[in-house]
Amino acid sequence: MSITVLGLFDKIEEPAAMVKPLEDISIHEKDMALISVAPYPDGTVFYDEDHSPLWAIAIICGIIGFIAACGLAGWTQWHINLNVGGKPTLSIPPVVIIAYEFTLAGAVLGTFFGMIYYAQLPDWNDLAYDQEISRSKIGVLVRCEDEATAVKIEEIMRAHNVVTIKRGRDDF
Amino acid sequence: MTDNPSDRRNRARAGETPSLEELRGIAARKSAQHGNDIDLNMPEAWLNQYSLSPMFYTSKAYFIFTLALSSVVAWGVACWFYQIYNGMGVTGLRPPIFWGLYIATFVFWVGLSHSGTIVSSLLRLTKANWRRPVLRGAEAMTAFSLMVAGIFPMIHVGRVWRLYYMFPLPNQRSLWPNYRSPLAWDMMAISVYLTASMIFLYTGLLPDIALARDLCPKGNWRKGYLTVLSLGWRGTHRQWHVYEKASTFLAVFVLLIAPSVHTIVSWDFAMSITPGWHTPLFGPYFVVGAIYSGVAGVITLMIILRYVFGLDQIIRIMHLYNLAKLELVMGVIWAYFYFVEFMTAWYAHNPVEFRIWEYEWERFPHLMIIMLGGTAVAIFLLSFHKVRTSPAWLLGITILINIGMYIERYLIVVPVLTHRDNAYTWTDYTPSFIEISVAAAAIAYFLLLYAVFSKLLPVVTVADIREGKIISGDVRIGNRELRVYADVEETL
Numbered sequence: 001m002s003i004t005v006l007g008l009f010d011k012i013e014e015p016a017a018m019v020k021p022l023e024d025i026s027i028h029e030k031d032m033a034l035i036s037v038a039p040y041p042d043g044t045v046f047y048d049e050d051h052s053p054l055w056a057i058a059i060i061c062g063i064i065g066f067i068a069a070c071g072l073a074g075w076t077q078w079h080i081n082l083n084v085g086g087k088p089t090l091s092i093p094p095v096v097i098i099a100y101e102f103t104l105a106g107a108v109l110g111t112f113f114g115m116i117y118y119a120q121l122p123d124w125n126d127l128a129y130d131q132e133i134s135r136s137k138i139g140v141l142v143r144c145e146d147e148a149t150a151v152k153i154e155e156i157m158r159a160h161n162v163v164t165i166k167r168g169r170d171d172f
Numbered sequence: 173m174t175d176n177p178s179d180r181r182n183r184a185r186a187g188e189t190p191s192l193e194e195l196r197g198i199a200a201r202k203s204a205q206h207g208n209d210i211d212l213n214m215p216e217a218w219l220n221q222y223s224l225s226p227m228f229y230t231s232k233a234y235f236i237f238t239l240a241l242s243s244v245v246a247w248g249v250a251c252w253f254y255q256i257y258n259g260m261g262v263t264g265l266r267p268p269i270f271w272g273l274y275i276a277t278f279v280f281w282v283g284l285s286h287s288g289t290i291v292s293s294l295l296r297l298t299k300a301n302w303r304r305p306v307l308r309g310a311e312a313m314t315a316f317s318l319m320v321a322g323i324f325p326m327i328h329v330g331r332v333w334r335l336y337y338m339f340p341l342p343n344q345r346s347l348w349p350n351y352r353s354p355l356a357w358d359m360m361a362i363s364v365y366l367t368a369s370m371i372f373l374y375t376g377l378l379p380d381i382a383l384a385r386d387l388c389p390k391g392n393w394r395k396g397y398l399t400v401l402s403l404g405w406r407g408t409h410r411q412w413h414v415y416e417k418a419s420t421f422l423a424v425f426v427l428l429i430a431p432s433v434h435t436i437v438s439w440d441f442a443m444s445i446t447p448g449w450h451t452p453l454f455g456p457y458f459v460v461g462a463i464y465s466g467v468a469g470v471i472t473l474m475i476i477l478r479y480v481f482g483l484d485q486i487i488r489i490m491h492l493y494n495l496a497k498l499e500l501v502m503g504v505i506w507a508y509f510y511f512v513e514f515m516t517a518w519y520a521h522n523p524v525e526f527r528i529w530e531y532e533w534e535r536f537p538h539l540m541i542i543m544l545g546g547t548a549v550a551i552f553l554l555s556f557h558k559v560r561t562s563p564a565w566l567l568g569i570t571i572l573i574n575i576g577m578y579i580e581r582y583l584i585v586v587p588v589l590t591h592r593d594n595a596y597t598w599t600d601y602t603p604s605f606i607e608i609s610v611a612a613a614a615i616a617y618f619l620l621l622y623a624v625f626s627k628l629l630p631v632v633t634v635a636d637i638r639e640g641k642i643i644s645g646d647v648r649i650g651n652r653e654l655r656v657y658a659d660v661e662e663t664l
Contacts, residue, residue: 033409034408036412037638039412045409052414054421076351084353091352098357100432102364105367108429109371112418118414120411122403124399125404134386134387135216
């Protein structure tokens, strides 16, 4: 079972300088995570290798919305066959309007639920975290496999002015 | 030596160069007038406390205010129930006038909702860094305006228990909604817009809810729902990465939905073959009017939030100044559209449309003067730098604009129906006390929603403001200190 070490820092420069020493003890970037109260530009500490296909989910859900709208506004017109105001049984402009709205509704819902999924939410488990992060401390999570490495990680953190060190569980 | 603008111009013409002290003085004054951007040296703990203070500190005045609003809302609900019990006869609606104050109020609130998300999305997408303190207020305004607007079709139809006829459910005769009707499009468009706006608002709120969860004192009753609503957000790099992608996508989608909604609302009118309504100009005219009205609404709310919650260190004069410039542009565009509409009816001398214009001036001269005069006054005053940097002036002007826009909605709906093609059907319409009470309660309901929201969730985008602090800095260029923002490339 892996061990997760959480270090809290005052300034972003400290975890940024810590990446190289951690790599030197064979900790890969994918085993590190930054936790902050506001987003730091990618690469400030390390690059995010995640390329979640949110756009694909948005497009797929948009297509589902489009098909649903065609079914709702098109098929029902055809099925009920109610002629009003001299319009044809299947009038295309209403289908286009409803399809436009539903396509975008699908894309919005897809984006939102995609975000929830890829951000690994909701997760109310007691994962490695400290409320001091909300007071602008910068958290660095480092995952390792054994106690000896965890001790080395803590030493590196101390060498980089860590304020608090905690152990915890994580699933990043 | 004085340094007023005319003196400076004269000295510049004479080839004199202003001294360094003069330039410093001008820069300092301009800075004071605009109100600098948020102070980068603001302590982090103070930023948290300051931003979340509207949630956690409640004055006695707040309770009195919400009680007063609740009373007005309760009165409006009572009037609606009275109308349900007694039928639509208690309104001023009589054949052939089936649309009156309720529909005008519905159009007004849908319009007001527009600017919130449009402004927020546009500023996000164009990476306008001054946007940050404005976003939450604007997005919440959209959601709450739509929640108010959505009630009016229910009130207007009278038999509210048959509302489900509009849903895709088979009714007693196994009929479905007629999707060839613009009213069905309207229902769909507004439902989609409300869903998208709520999601947009919630997505922006997510990191700030987590912040409030962490800073919420132990034992405070808010802790429970903040924990649930934050979904366990921690702010890991991965979460921020996905969040920013999603925010950008949502901004694009909402920007595509918003204009379509008010265009569809305009088609409720324009798709009928009624002179005065049946014009292709109606779609863009409604959208422009909605943005004009909405930006005014955002400015009004920002000023109220600034003073009621003492957020003057976050909502700076600079933010109001920039919004006022946007409002000036929208005012000019709206006036242009109004002029074009008038010009075509007047110069072509279409007798029916012309008669509607005449009737508007005969029957409602006071409303016409408030609407057109209000816009003219607003455009004139907003052209002045001093007005754009004065919250008091801006508050007055933006309220005047929205009164004018409410009247505009009323004058779109009513005169056309009272003076349709056949002169023998011409009649008059005056809203009843019940209708006026319900419309007034809508304003109270909107304010009440906002007041309750301010106590439950953060009204300021703290994470966005912090991001602004992270990517910005004050640099010295020559003798001036300037705020610069890093151009962070998005990774989508």
